[in-house]
Amino acid sequence: MSGFNKVVNSYDEAMAGLEDGMTVIAGGFGLCGIPENLIAQVKKMGTKDLTIVSNNCGVDGFGLGVLLEDRQVKKMVSSYVGENALFMQQLLAGELEVELTPQGTLAEKMRAGGAGIPAFYTATGYGTPVAEGKDVRDFKGRNYILEESITGDFAIVKGWKADKFGNVIYRHTAQNFNPMAATAGKITVVEVEEIVEPGELDPAHIHTPGIYVDRLIVGTFEKRIEQRTVRT
Amino acid sequence: MSGFNKVVNSYDEAMAGLEDGMTVIAGGFGLCGIPENLIAQVKKMGTKDLTIVSNNCGVDGFGLGVLLEDRQVKKMVSSYVGENALFMQQLLAGELEVELTPQGTLAEKMRAGGAGIPAFYTATGYGTPVAEGKDVRDFKGRNYILEESITGDFAIVKGWKADKFGNVIYRHTAQNFNPMAATAGKITVVEVEEIVEPGELDPAHIHTPGIYVDRLIVGTFEKRIEQRTVRT
Amino acid sequence: MALTREQIAIRVARELQDGFYVNLGIGIPTLVANYVPEGMEVMLQSENGLLGMGQFPTEDEIDADMINAGKQTVTTVTGASIFSSAESFAMIRGGHVDLTVLGAFEVDTSGNIASYMIPGKLIKGMGGAMDLVAGADNIIVTMTHASKHGESKLLTKCSLPLTGAGCIKKVLTDLAYIEIEDGAFILKERAPGVSVEEIVSKTEGKMIVPDHVPEMVF
């Protein structure tokens, strides 16, 4: 195997180098497509004062919620954090900062971070609390606010399948924030359900090209469902 | 068939509504993945004073080059226009304007146009002629220039396969600028090699979702090769 | 009589057109999908990255990897596509969605909307709502006309933190269908049996009442 083999064999190895005070970008929407085992590894490591960038903060006892139990999180950058009693408790007690960011702006900030775009204008949030302290500019008669991009020391990503070179595909709506997160980490760690040989994935169907991926690990996943809705 | 059927049956219908002075965004890189028949239709229509946004301007007698023959183009926005003697002749005679735009900036301007981002900062072109008249701003100790997005009255796109709802996939490197062009037209017209029934394309592998596509037509393509290189 | 949740959904559904791509918010807006007129097709966009959302799955079909923006398990319709959150909001922010329906706490005569935060109460976040109201040309806000205590939610100026500024033109309450134009609410339709006087009395912001205000028919 060449120097493009990104596979690591333990979660210790996958998250090696994570230090107190770092910024971690996580994929996932609600509990769908979250890197559950990488999050569990961060809990196990006990790293403190983390800034976590993720659309949500899991639920009590699962997903990113577990990092609140030992107060590992200093700040969350999220669009929606309503599913988590411990989160609210720490927020109201002033033990946790939160930077609420519109969902589309959050996705674009991650993409821009990975793509070398330091900032972009968007109409989203103009005239709202989100605009406070941000530059406003008129383009063609409409006002937009300037939003800066986000990069992380680590990005933690959940894929479906990947080849050993780190070319990743996602399954259904478990894609969500994962492709953007994958581009925006200084060290990008991807956990997947299956690792295949290079060449098994169609080059035209790869969601995250291996150039963005530093470490790859295969895991097993609980995939907890947040709102189990069925028709009869 | 429902209201999502985007299929039209003639090239006349495909380009109906194109008027003098409009802006047309075209996919393609060199002669690869260009909407050859839609371009030929524009030539046939004789529409004048067009602004064409495309990475290149074809070659003499093929691709966008044919629009120069009857002086249909007022302005080209491109990154590289070196393959075309008629182009140079009209440019030097002052009959044609050209706005040279770095290739990555051009791709991002189209994407931003389609994505409701009116402008973004990039380091590309800082300190060069491209930066003239543009805002410069420092982010984290580096200088970036502000680039505005591009939208077109029409976008003309070459796909490989599409379903009738306008979900498109591209073949190999004929993808290039096509997906961004598809998002940035007020009217987006896609020509493809094959139209299939909805459901035949895997939802996770669609490059251009049908929401961006207004008209869809099946055509036959010459696919001229610009640099035929082989190994022996 | 004030409109029921179902009647609100039915009235919104009359704004649908064949071939519309539609984003439906959580709550009453979700119900609109049940009232798409016969012979018409619309495609539902879910901002977590799905165009062509289908109905809830059967027990056998449930898949943790297939959810909507409300985090409910769903299915896809034929011709659906699935993509990243960045692509999803490119569609939304870029104005490619034909109709957006969402709830609100307050709207005002400037087209401002407040829907995500009540200071002093729990702060959950705006999710995708700010992007949706900023990105769409065609938005219908569904809400009750007044609070349980009779306080109007159609104001001269929103009192709560805004979700978006100057972006709302259509409001459907349990009492009336209203459009916002030139700094005023225009009363376009009233719920069956609800008088113009009641609507005006429950509207704090300036309201223009045309000579004839038709009653909705269900």
Add this chain to the structure above:
Amino acid sequence: MALTREQIAIRVARELQDGFYVNLGIGIPTLVANYVPEGMEVMLQSENGLLGMGQFPTEDEIDADMINAGKQTVTTVTGASIFSSAESFAMIRGGHVDLTVLGAFEVDTSGNIASYMIPGKLIKGMGGAMDLVAGADNIIVTMTHASKHGESKLLTKCSLPLTGAGCIKKVLTDLAYIEIEDGAFILKERAPGVSVEEIVSKTEGKMIVPDHVPEMVF
């Protein structure tokens, strides 16, 4: 003796590391692919949307839909990926490419590079060159040290319109390997049989010459 095109490519190839993603410009940079050291693998990025460019096709393999940034027909290697131009330049602009090799008309002691336009001559455009020089941390410029008329191309200040400002740190000419640091050229290696004096005499910009300047070995 001045380096041949092949020797320039060989010298550049010594900067490769196993697992590098590399973008090679048109001309001499393209030749670098022929000299990847035994047992090392690199993956070539082509900015038209291909990561994992392979060799030219056989007559039977030729496909108009599979080209590189030089518009040449190519193939893919195992484990390649293909994507849009926006994604390709996200990689480039975002600094994900490990090494970029490209040609130039001039470089200067401030790390400026001019490579795309000679005023008064034909204007073809910058293609992806401006993105490549702005996006990469690790760039090697390959060029002849001086023009046929003996005019230096290593200047105090580029005379031609710039492709990028302050972004070049490494230059390999037919005479020398040079690094740019604190506003000066540092002479690091010289071509076999080429004297320090000759290099200095053909360098217009300020050049710092260490005590020992090793000769390249081929």
